[in-house]
Amino acid sequence: MTESALPAVLVVDDNEDNAHIIRDYLEAKGYPITVAYNGDEAMVMFETVKPSLVLLDVMMPGRDGWQVCREMKAHPSLGRNIRIIMVTALQDWMDKRQALETGADDFVEKPFELARLAKAVERNAALLTQAG
Amino acid sequence: MPNYRRLFRGSSSPKVPTVSASIDSVRQKIQDRKELLVLYFNFDRYTKIEEIYGWEQLDEILDTTTEAMREFFQTSALAGSQVMVNFHNDDDFVLFHIPDQAVPVPSDGEITALTAKLHESIAAKVEEAHGEDIAALFDTFVGRAHIHYDPKIRLERQLYRAIREAASSSNSVEQREFALKANDLRETLRLGALYIDYHPIVVAETKEIFGYEALARGKMKSMRRPEVMFEVAAQTDMIWELSRLCRNTAIGGMDKRLERDQLLFLNVDPHDFTDPMFTETDLDVPDPSRVVLEITERTAIRDYPKFRGRLKDFRDRGYRFAVDDAGSGYAGLGSIANLEPNFIKLDISLINSIDENFIKQSLVEQMVGFANGQNAMVIAEGVETAEEYETVKQIGVHLVQGFYLHPPGPDPASPAEVPAA
Numbered sequence: 239m240t241e242s243a244l245p246a247v248l249v250v251d252d253n254e255d256n257a258h259i260i261r262d263y264l265e266a267k268g269y270p271i272t273v274a275y276n277g278d279e280a281m282v283m284f285e286t287v288k289p290s291l292v293l294l295d296v297m298m299p300g301r302d303g304w305q306v307c308r309e310m311k312a313h314p315s316l317g318r319n320i321r322i323i324m325v326t327a328l329q330d331w332m333d334k335r336q337a338l339e340t341g342a343d344d345f346v347e348k349p350f351e352l353a354r355l356a357k358a359v360e361r362n363a364a365l366l367t368q369a370g
Numbered sequence: 371m372p373n374y375r376r377l378f379r380g381s382s383s384p385k386v387p388t389v390s391a392s393i394d395s396v397r398q399k400i401q402d403r404k405e406l407l408v409l410y411f412n413f414d415r416y417t418k419i420e421e422i423y424g425w426e427q428l429d430e431i432l433d434t435t436t437e438a439m440r441e442f443f444q445t446s447a448l449a450g451s452q453v454m455v456n457f458h459n460d461d462d463f464v465l466f467h468i469p470d471q472a473v474p475v476p477s478d479g480e481i482t483a484l485t486a487k488l489h490e491s492i493a494a495k496v497e498e499a500h501g502e503d504i505a506a507l508f509d510t511f512v513g514r515a516h517i518h519y520d521p522k523i524r525l526e527r528q529l530y531r532a533i534r535e536a537a538s539s540s541n542s543v544e545q546r547e548f549a550l551k552a553n554d555l556r557e558t559l560r561l562g563a564l565y566i567d568y569h570p571i572v573v574a575e576t577k578e579i580f581g582y583e584a585l586a587r588g589k590m591k592s593m594r595r596p597e598v599m600f601e602v603a604a605q606t607d608m609i610w611e612l613s614r615l616c617r618n619t620a621i622g623g624m625d626k627r628l629e630r631d632q633l634l635f636l637n638v639d640p641h642d643f644t645d646p647m648f649t650e651t652d653l654d655v656p657d658p659s660r661v662v663l664e665i666t667e668r669t670a671i672r673d674y675p676k677f678r679g680r681l682k683d684f685r686d687r688g689y690r691f692a693v694d695d696a697g698s699g700y701a702g703l704g705s706i707a708n709l710e711p712n713f714i715k716l717d718i719s720l721i722n723s724i725d726e727n728f729i730k731q732s733l734v735e736q737m738v739g740f741a742n743g744q745n746a747m748v749i750a751e752g753v754e755t756a757e758e759y760e761t762v763k764q765i766g767v768h769l770v771q772g773f774y775l776h777p778p779g780p781d782p783a784s785p786a787e788v789p790a791a
Contacts, residue, residue, distance in 0.1 A: 331703055334733050339425070344728035358728070365726055 245290035245363050246270045250280040250306065251325070252298040260293060263352050264359065277301025284310055290319065290366050291359060293346075296326040304340050311341030321362045325350060393526055399468045400519050407475050408529070410513040410536035411439075411463040414544060418597055419507055424719025431500055438495035439463065442488050448476070464533055475516060485512040506595045509547065513540025551602045554590045558599070559611050563589040566620045568627050569778035571635065571749060571771040574763045581633030581662065583771065584620035585778055610645040613638070621655055635692060638663045640671050643680045650687040658688035662713060666694040667705070674708065681709065692749070697733060703740050713769070714741050718752035725757035731765060738766045
């Protein structure tokens with residue numbers, strides 16, 4: 239995959255350290271990255287940057303990750319083409335079932351390991367390539 | 371070009387305005403024309419579709435429906451005049467039709483003809499995009515109210531009253547249709563007018579046929595979909611009779627359709643266990659170990675100990691059990707463990723596009739691990755693509771059922787359609 243083929247990723251995390259670690263790591267792999275530090279900002283970036291992938295932290299003050307996910311997926315023009323990876327531990331059946339209801343496509347356990355996170359980004363990016 | 375407000379879901383407007391927000395745009399026209407037709411479109415059984423196929427699928431169907439409506443009204447008899455379409459609640463639409471000055475308001479006959487055409491057109495589009503099974507699952511009922519504008523009464527009040535009148539007239543259309551279906555069901559029971567489609571369940575690894583799920587279909591057109599047939603039966607208190615007929619017909623076809631080592635999966639509702647004529651000894655099955663009773667997880671079981679007792683009677687006789695639609699709710703895995711199933715049939719919404727959703731994959735993986743611990747086998751139903759098949763196989767699902775592998779097929783005594791009663 240050439241560098242220009244890598245999809246734009248929006249990283250949403252209210253913890254700046256986390257957001258920057260993810261940004262630096264994925265940028266080094268060649269992904270164009272935008273960072274948002276809360277849900278409101280994420281929605282603005284979503285409409286301006288039009289990313290293909292979103293890495294979304296769940297626990298944020300104000301609009302939490304689930305709500306952001308729902309709103310992004312319901313977006314009339316961008317909702318269909320976006321893949322959303324939730325950054326949270328979904329352990330039991332009910333957590334995953336509820337995550338599915340919000341429209342999320344994938345999840346990465348928190349606290350995250352960068353290698354796993356990259357793997358999740360890659361497998362979702364691969365599906366975008368197929369569809370595109 | 372009609373003055374056409376695109377207020378549908380999936381259009382460029384994310385929020386659909388309410389009736390009150392739209393009134394101002396038509397106020398003048400209504401005052402000038404002094405007449406107005408309000409049509410209320412009630413799309414029945416959408417809830418059922420959501421229950422079976424999941425909300426993503428329903429959203430897609432709603433998009434198809436709105437697109438079909440939009441197309442239809444652009445070319446219909448109402449297109450040339452002022453038409454406004456409004457999204458009312460989750461699955462109903464309201465349409466205000468204010469004809470041009472010289473054009474008369476369409477007659478009841480014209481609206482009936484238009485409704486039939488609209489239904490056909492939507493059904494065709496839904497069938498094309500989502501398949502015959504889904505298209506057969508819904509009906510369109512249109513209610514109408516013809517109002518003459520009265521300047522003494524506030525326009526808003528007149529419109530809301532008209533919407534209520536149109537909604538109630540759509541309900542009475544629905545009730546009339548229902549009475550016809552109830553009649554068809556009674557005839558079905560009297561004549562035994564059922565046939566069974568046997569849907570193969572295959573071993574995921576080898577694709578060998580492991581067994582068949584019996585799907586009862588009415589021979590009358592209105593009774594073709596089992597969901598419809600059972601819904602009518604539930605509302606008319608004919609469930610036990612219908613269930614008995616379905617079971618007996620399916621068991622009766624076993625010898626002709628199944629090889630000796632193949633199992634028959636029979637759908638049983640938890641309520642069937644309260645039928646005094648449904649017992650482990652009353653079923654006319656020579657070898658109970660070849661029969662798997664599928665119990666849906668969707669129906670709430672009120673008295674668990676008693677229910678488990680009934681299951682035990684069947685189990686002792688050799689019957690096996692499957693939990694159907696497993697994972698459809700939030701109940702988790704505990705309620706499944708309670709039934710000690712031999713088979714766990716995953717809810718179809720978990721399989722639909724599973725290759726593209728890693729949360730679904732994680733859920734199914736969890737279910738396979740759970741089943742292995744319980745000595746049960748997991749069945750993925752609704753597998754429609756090679757990608758879905760490869761994904762579930764890789765996760766370790768034991769058995770697979772779906773159009774990708776085999777469509778359901780009737781027993782050799784093929785059905786002849788019975789005309790409506």
